[in-house]
Amino acid sequence: MKNQDVVELLNDIADMLEIRGESTFRVRAYREAARQIENLQEDVAALATEGKLTDIRGIGSSIAEKIHEFVTTGRSEYRENLARTLPPGLAELLEIPGIGSRKALLFYEKLGISTIDELEQAAREHKLQELPSIKEKTEQNVLEGIERLRQKSTRMLLGVALPAAEEVIRMLKQHPSVERIEVGGSIRRMQETIGDIDILVASSSPKDAINAFTSLPIVKAVIAKGGTKASILTRQDLQIDLRVVSPEQWGAALQYFTGSKPHNIQLRSIAESRGMKINEYGIFRIDTGERLAGREECDIYSTLDMLCIPPEIRNATGEIEAAMKGELPNLIDISDIRGDLHCHTDWSDGANSIEAMAEAAKARGYEYLVISDHSVSMGFIHGLSTDRVREQRAIIDDLNKSYKDFKLLQGIEVNIRGNGNLDYPDDVLARFDVVTASIHSGLAQPREQITQRMIKAMQNPHVDIIGHPSGRLIGRRDPADFDREVVFSTAVETGTAMEIDSQPDRLDLKDTDARRAVDMGVMVAINSDAHTTDQLDLIRYGIATARRGWVEKDDVLNALPLEDLMARLGKKK
DNA sequence: GCCGTTTTCGGCCCGACTGTTTTCAGTCG
Numbered sequence: 001m002k003n004q005d006v007v008e009l010l011n012d013i014a015d016m017l018e019i020r021g022e023s024t025f026r027v028r029a030y031r032e033a034a035r036q037i038e039n040l041q042e043d044v045a046a047l048a049t050e051g052k053l054t055d056i057r058g059i060g061s062s063i064a065e066k067i068h069e070f071v072t073t074g075r076s077e078y079r080e081n082l083a084r085t086l087p088p089g090l091a092e093l094l095e096i097p098g099i100g101s102r103k104a105l106l107f108y109e110k111l112g113i114s115t116i117d118e119l120e121q122a123a124r125e126h127k128l129q130e131l132p133s134i135k136e137k138t139e140q141n142v143l144e145g146i147e148r149l150r151q152k153s154t155r156m157l158l159g160v161a162l163p164a165a166e167e168v169i170r171m172l173k174q175h176p177s178v179e180r181i182e183v184g185g186s187i188r189r190m191q192e193t194i195g196d197i198d199i200l201v202a203s204s205s206p207k208d209a210i211n212a213f214t215s216l217p218i219v220k221a222v223i224a225k226g227g228t229k230a231s232i233l234t235r236q237d238l239q240i241d242l243r244v245v246s247p248e249q250w251g252a253a254l255q256y257f258t259g260s261k262p263h264n265i266q267l268r269s270i271a272e273s274r275g276m277k278i279n280e281y282g283i284f285r286i287d288t289g290e291r292l293a294g295r296e297e298c299d300i301y302s303t304l305d306m307l308c309i310p311p312e313i314r315n316a317t318g319e320i321e322a323a324m325k326g327e328l329p330n331l332i333d334i335s336d337i338r339g340d341l342h343c344h345t346d347w348s349d350g351a352n353s354i355e356a357m358a359e360a361a362k363a364r365g366y367e368y369l370v371i372s373d374h375s376v377s378m379g380f381i382h383g384l385s386t387d388r389v390r391e392q393r394a395i396i397d398d399l400n401k402s403y404k405d406f407k408l409l410q411g412i413e414v415n416i417r418g419n420g421n422l423d424y425p426d427d428v429l430a431r432f433d434v435v436t437a438s439i440h441s442g443l444a445q446p447r448e449q450i451t452q453r454m455i456k457a458m459q460n461p462h463v464d465i466i467g468h469p470s471g472r473l474i475g476r477r478d479p480a481d482f483d484r485e486v487v488f489s490t491a492v493e494t495g496t497a498m499e500i501d502s503q504p505d506r507l508d509l510k511d512t513d514a515r516r517a518v519d520m521g522v523m524v525a526i527n528s529d530a531h532t533t534d535q536l537d538l539i540r541y542g543i544a545t546a547r548r549g550w551v552e553k554d555d556v557l558n559a560l561p562l563e564d565l566m567a568r569l570g571k572k573k
Numbered sequence: 574g575c576c577g578t579t580t581t582c583g584g585c586c587c588g589a590c591t592g593t594t595t596t597c598a599g600t601c602g
Binding site for chain 1: 575
């Protein structure tokens with residue numbers, strides 16, 4: 001039983017309660033409980049056994065009981081009973097933009113509609129117009145909503161959304177009506193996947209700014225357009241939302257527009273308990289209506305006597321409490337990074353030469369770069385034979401003679417085989433400056449087996465780092481089910497670092513795992529895993545993931561200067 | 574359904590846009 005199973009249970013129940021038109025607060029309670037468990041560091045089944053579920057904020061006796069039943073029996077009578085009162089699939093109607101619980105229930109009760117296909121057919125046959133308060137426009141919107149849902153299908157990777165947003169910002173910035181502009185929403189929080197692209201503009205002539213936005217050359221359709229906000233669909237079918245505020249409201253709007261939603265809810269509750277009110281226009285005293293702040297974002301936080309919270313950690317998982325105590329983490333910054341410990345060259349599956357990668361690293365101000373091509377069992381991508389390891393070493397040594405204030409290190413991304421053995425004998429591993437051990441196959445092994453496999457690799461005295469530990473590919477391949485507790489504590493014992501791989505479809509360790517790891521004292525290595533010179537820049541996504549995981553400079557192996565790094569790597573052996 | 578430096582009952586973040594309504598409900602973020 002995984003935490004994620006319980007999250008699904010609670011969200012399922014919330015969906016069904018919502019459709020049945022139950023109190024929104026009851027629905028919200030289930031969703032909040034699901035969210036808390038999603039962010040939970042511990043194993044929810046263990047907490048249930050110990051009777052500690054109600055220690056979790058947002059979980060009271062009623063939800064605790066349902067979770068307990070579910071983790072002990074694998075079933076939930078409550079969910080099954082609810083499901084019996086509703087046709088399966090009705091919840092999918094809620095996925096359609098513009099359809100909420102009221103309309104879904106209306107369609108089901110009056111027309112017997114319970115699937116998206118049935119709804120589409122009814123709309124095409126104009127049957128929806130027979131309902132009260134539904135006219136032609138709504139019917140059209142239903143069809144368009146279904147169309148949009150089908151095109152959207154999956155969330156996009158941050159690595160796709162962020163460059164797209166930056167492109168729009170580049171174009172809009174040139175317009176005279178645009179005074180300040182920044183990306184907001186989940187992109188500003190650097191969440192690993194993104195639904196919509198949110199952009200905020202400060203302008204004294206909002207109409208002009210909105211018109212500039214809706215007439216950008218990339219616009220395929222205008223979804224909504226008002227005096228202060230608009231939504232467009234781009235030619236690539238990305239939805240982009242723009243909000244325009246006056247320059248005096250910039251800070252409050254940026255705060256509001258960045259979210260996350262639970263973070264803002266918590267913040268507003270705190271404001272209310274102090275006789276203040278926050279909205280996107282500022283922070284106000286409730287009694288007099290006096291505006292206390294709003295021009296700059298951090299002023300909102302300081303008005304509430306807390307430190308300014310970095311966007312990446314605005315998730316209502318303890319950051320507000322920390323900010324009130326003045327104890328926010330000093331998050332790792334990209335400028336703290338001294339070098340990259342994981343990249344590939346044309347010696348295995350990379351595109352560029354060792355020298356080109358070194359030049360690119362130098363151009364980025366790095367002190368060192370670790371060349372870590374694939375090992376011998378990755379034959380299909382030219383994994384290095386023992387002979388080629390020796391040849392590569394000679395080339396690296398030679399190049400180093402010409403560098404000043406920069407050092408090229410020879411590493412390896414050694415494959416962890418199915419039984420936990422590594423691809424080279426110890427005497428070969430001993431020749432590398434840095435050894436990263438990674439699992440590339442057998443990711444679906446049972447928990448016990450894959451955990452033992454990782455432990456065995458970490459116990460090898462030459463292994464410095466475990467590469468992309470879970471092996472997940474976002475949206476394409478599930479993470480390995482290794483025991484986080486056991487693996488992270490073994491990492492501490494053996495002095496092995498865990499990688500945060502920066503490839504946008506990996507981001508592995510993920511944010512919550514990274515937070516748990518550094519909490520337990522694990523060092524992390526934030527690496528690009530670049531296969532081209534340009535990809536060295538992907539490290540910004542790994543940095544973002546680390547920041548979301550509350551990782552500080554002292555937790556990061558490659559924030560160390562070269563000398564300290566080498567001393568640290570030498571210590572394990 | 575949860576929760577409590579006013580509270581064990583009565584609240585629960587807040588505002589814009591849309592469509593269908595002459596004053597508001599539904600939906601979204």
